[in-house]
Amino acid sequence: MKKVSLKDIATAAGVSTALVSYVLTNKEKEARVGEEIAKKIREIARKLNYQPNHIARSLKSGRSFTIGLIVADISNPFFGNIARTIEDEAKRNNYTVIFGSSDESSAKSDDLVNVLLNRQVDGLIITPAEGSEHQLRQLQAQNIPFVLIDRFFPEIMASHITVDNYQGAKKAVEHLIRKGRQRIGMIAYKTTLHHISERKRGYQEALQAHGFSASRSLLKTARYSHLKEDMQLAIDQLLNSRHRADAIFFATNSLAIEGLKYINERGIRIPDELAIITFDETDALDLFYCPITFVRQPIPEMGKAAVRVLLEQINQPHKGIEHICIDTTLVVRKSCGKRR
Amino acid sequence: MKKVSLKDIATAAGVSTALVSYVLTNKEKEARVGEEIAKKIREIARKLNYQPNHIARSLKSGRSFTIGLIVADISNPFFGNIARTIEDEAKRNNYTVIFGSSDESSAKSDDLVNVLLNRQVDGLIITPAEGSEHQLRQLQAQNIPFVLIDRFFPEIMASHITVDNYQGAKKAVEHLIRKGRQRIGMIAYKTTLHHISERKRGYQEALQAHGFSASRSLLKTARYSHLKEDMQLAIDQLLNSRHRADAIFFATNSLAIEGLKYINERGIRIPDELAIITFDETDALDLFYCPITFVRQPIPEMGKAAVRVLLEQINQPHKGIEHICIDTTLVVRKSCGKRR
């Protein structure tokens, strides 16, 4: 039960494979194929249920119509959602998606890039891990089209899609200030990645702009790889000090979730004892007894933009890079309390 | 800056491409390649940074070392987690994963299967949508290896990995009974899919076994495509009737999340006014003010099993099908209250 190939159709129709190819790829006009025979070929193709072999086509054309997606972790809903919009958008353009999770490790990411390139992906959409600059430079040297999403490296000239992390963070903190919070803490990942730095900067500048000293002791970090321990320590420090924090701004959804678990454990009441605000949306935040106010990243837009820019880069190699920065929205729930 | 091919290495070494191929695929022994020249070839390959063209290899071998994964929705953490374990396990076996989301639609699923097969995937891991039996039969007729995960069709003889949905549901309901709940409702998807039927059956038989009449009016369903409206209606019906439900068993995590949102909206207190139990784990359930008791499906085991069985089927076509049924665990939190 072998698959049907052009040759089978050609034999059945008593013509050459070339003719079949022309007809089935709708090049009848250019190839001046007779109407009769074209109809016959189509007929036979349908009857034999011909399905083109994409691999052979790719080998010939040098294009696989496949894009590689590297995220930190596909099981994280933020990346799952990104993957979903990229999948849909890719499909609209007749592309399929191969994916891989880097776990924020540049070594794993190296490995993934290699695997995906050997599979001849036409381009990559990457959420780069910390320390993966060399890898991106290599891609550039090889002229492989790629687009960064969620983060980027300022020193690397490459197309990227991000949200305005600085403004987003600023909005979040200003919201807390408006709600009368006096000692606003922040918990971020311990990383030099630019999106996190920008969120930190937004936090700090918002505080300064409103006359608060952005005391270092209120900005805590946790390691991705030791999230639980570091988170507990950070929260303990924020809440046990002489000047207890009365608000916490989490830099990402995974931080918020981990943090809230511990805050629940400690029996701290939101928003009375502590206001909470975070980047990113997730079901968990909706379901919290006191729905969490958050900074929304428009994931569908980001995903669509990523695919669009990547395909442009694939199809028009000399188009130049594109930086897309999308605004965030502050979605106010109840976790910051009322004005006081 | 074209990619380096076997031919380039052959030219550089002054030998034929065949020899290069033998060496680089470690077939020196069988092909009796001279030590000297083998070393030289390897050396050159390294220097030119040769990366094999997977597409060409696939065309020749008829195998792509790619598996297709079709889930209902990659952005749902349950499927995201499945995807993640499958990704990892596939990678361990030098396979990559192409994925697609069917949105529980058999038409979309048809489409996806087609796309993935044209990409010459070696096999498929599928969470089949309702009404997709014909598609699976077609795959069987074409001798395409595939494994079902999460659900299956009893009338179709195919390998599948599931959990013991019947026992899982039974455990959940019995837990509620032990906690003294008298009117236990269930909300499931409106579907004939077997895993859901089994959960319903577990629910009903548990009730009967303990002398409760499994009154139809306590078993509600919601459409995947109209989740929000149907959910609100179902909960209203369960809670507004003369015999108000004092417990709800949700058949999946997405149902639980949607349901809990509405329960929150209505201001119903868990577990005092209403006990909650659900299938599947998710962060949202942990973070709920009253952590939700749930039936855990061992996702990593399921994913690993799926890859294992699929690869067996790919490599030993006459091995026969395999049915793997994994036990669930009841994870008790606080949402069912204390005994009363």
Place this chain on the structure above:
DNA sequence: AAAATATGCTTAAACGTTTAAGGAAGCAAG
């Protein structure tokens, strides 16, 4: 009526691999 153009098809090479088959050279055995 010869030349030019149009029409409808085939041939053959190419993409980058893999691998069966073949061949030249060297050497041992008869």
Place this chain on the structure above:
DNA sequence: CTTGCTTCCTTAAACGTTTAAGCATATTTT
């Protein structure tokens, strides 16, 4: 000195497409 066996390498076909080039035959133009 033929025969046969190693050893080491090459040739060439194949996988399923795409597509430039070529070749008849028919039709139009001069």
